[in-house]
Amino acid sequence: MLKMPYEKRKGLYGYGFIALWLVGTIIWFLYPLLESLRYSFMEVRPEKGGMQGSWIGLDNYIYVFTADQNYSKYLVSVLIETAWKTPLILIFSLFIAVILNQKFKGRTFARAVFFLPVIIATGPVYSIINGDISKSGAASAGQFSTMFSTDLMGELFQFIGIYGLSDKMQTIVETVSNNIFGIVWSAGIQILIFLAALQNIPVSAKEAAQMEGATAWEYFWKITLPYVSPMILACLIFTVIDSFTAPDNLVMGRVLDMQSDWQYGHAAAMAWIYFAIVLAAVGIITAILNMFIYYEVE
Amino acid sequence: MAKERPVVAPDGVVVGGGLSKKEIRKIHERNMNQEEIAYLRRKEAIEKVWPIARFFILFGLCFIILYPLIYMVSCAFRAQDDMNDPTVMWIPRHFTLKILKQTMDAMDFWPTFGNTLLLNIGCSLVQVVTCAITGYGFARFRFKGKNLLFALVLMQILVPSQIIAIPQYMEFRYCLGLQPLIEKLDPALGAKFNLIDSPLTMYLPALMANGIRAGLMIFIFRQFFRGLPKELEDAAYLDGCGPFRTFVQVMVPNASSSFLTVFLFSVVWYWNDFYVSSTFFTQNKTMALMLKNLNTRLSLVLFNSATVEISPREQILWMEAGCLLAVLPLLIMYIFLQKYFTEGIERSGLVG
Known part of the structure; x- marks a missing residue:
């Protein structure tokens, strides 16, 4: 042991530090992952002692796309929703982070409020206040959402007095307002990450911009955005991962339905298709963004 | 700066203590070209309007975030009748702890x-x-x-x-x-x-x-x-x-x-x-x-049968009370330890 070079010995200690995790990962992550990949190529039925089944090749995948009436529809709608919601969330959280980085009275309170969704939004409470309790078979899902946002917006319109001005405008405003709840509620961590990045902008950059007479607009595009650009990628990935676990994710809901219906093969195939598409999309976006991201220190 | 020590204007006149802010600025402006003045004016205008706009934006968004919580509190203390009373929006007419107690039993x-x-x-x-x-x-x-x-x-x-x-x-x-x-x-x-x-x-x-x-x-x-x-x-x-x-x-x-x-x-x-x-x-x-599972448990506790359907409108009360109960411990923790939630991420080195 002592004859070994120091560096090598230290490396062995490294293995020691991660050993527990490695064992756990093989048991609780890697094996289930491969197992679920295997299910997706099999006709599986639960039996005593584990899953039994026969190899059927790509049949599950073909079934999911051709025979399942809902899956492709759900998949497309979820992907489209992720595609437009993610940039909106990023823009929104950057905007809010810039505002919360300014000095004003009540800033601590505002920060606390904007971060509040993080501690609630991952739980079942969110699905209830978001008007989606269909899983538990309640008939009142519609009641919640009408109570919740649509009505409120209508009342606000009535109060302001532009209600009925133009139907088209109202529908646009209403779709945005219905979604703003989802956006605000899923932007907590992103706001925080951007806020931290904003505080890392060196004072010298700020001073230089002031000396040169930059307007707030120019300052945002020339100073703020380059400095926070590495964090845009982090926020993007975080947003996408979060959308997996969102309680109103239709694809994941379908996967769960299939699982409770004992159709594990189909469920696994569905989950893997979704995951593969999202992973590929994130990979491509990462590659594209990496060309534009400004790293201060290479 | 102008307050503390006399400012020497280019034409050699020493200005200072006796002059008002407005007069000092006038002297300053005399030395600027058109562009600089426009820049300063614009900056000043933005500085006056922006805090008001900011207040409205933040207030509105904070309201959106807090709305469910306010609604939870409002619902948890209502009597059933209040749900069917269109005049009750936020403040319950009949304060009662009944709903909260029933929910606590059910949970x-x-x-x-x-x-x-x-x-x-x-x-x-x-x-x-x-x-x-x-x-x-x-x-x-x-x-x-x-x-x-x-x-x-x-x-x-x-x-x-x-x-x-x-x-x-x-x-x-x-x-x-x-x-x-x-x-x-x-x-x-x-x-x-x-x-x-x-x-x-x-x-x-x-x-x-x-x-x-x-x-x-x-x-x-x-x-x-x-x-x-x-x-x-x-x-x-x-x-x-x-x-x-x-x-x-x-x-x-x-x-x-x-x-x-x-x-x-x-x-x-x-x-x-x-x-x-x-x-x-x-x-x-x-x-x-x-x-x-609050729905089914509620029917069990209230009517001794899992199949009885409670009117959806009234059911909101118990659901919201349940939400409040489930969130409250987290909220209390958050209020006291908020600093560690927000500063922690910044310090943890996740950024930079």
């Missing part, structure tokens, strides 16, 4: 609360420690295959738990395939080898740094430990500390705020977790499960 509140708290804090503590050890291993040592293994951590962050839940269920149900073997030897003992419904389904993965969102925690710890100066480590080694003692005695005390943040997040995630607990628990009472 079996105190035992559920105790059980959830114990499970959460236990799992979080274990998970924070194991994740910190793993994160340190990735941050401070060089070994073969490190990048490959770290890619595995990133995979853990990315893979949704729905994908691996069923195989995991099988592992727990049959104790990693041990159960059939034991059953062959002794059927009575074999029947006991079933981890479903046991808190071990939460503890075991947490113990091996594989609990809920463990990948993210390992990542945060790795980033944090990477940021600590190398001299710290070298000094400890020179003084004869082994790597593990260095970690415990030198590194951990430096990481206390990071530990607290990760611990708090872990508690929140375990508290909110519905997916994992609903897969592995059928009887075990956790807050999230109770809330999800």
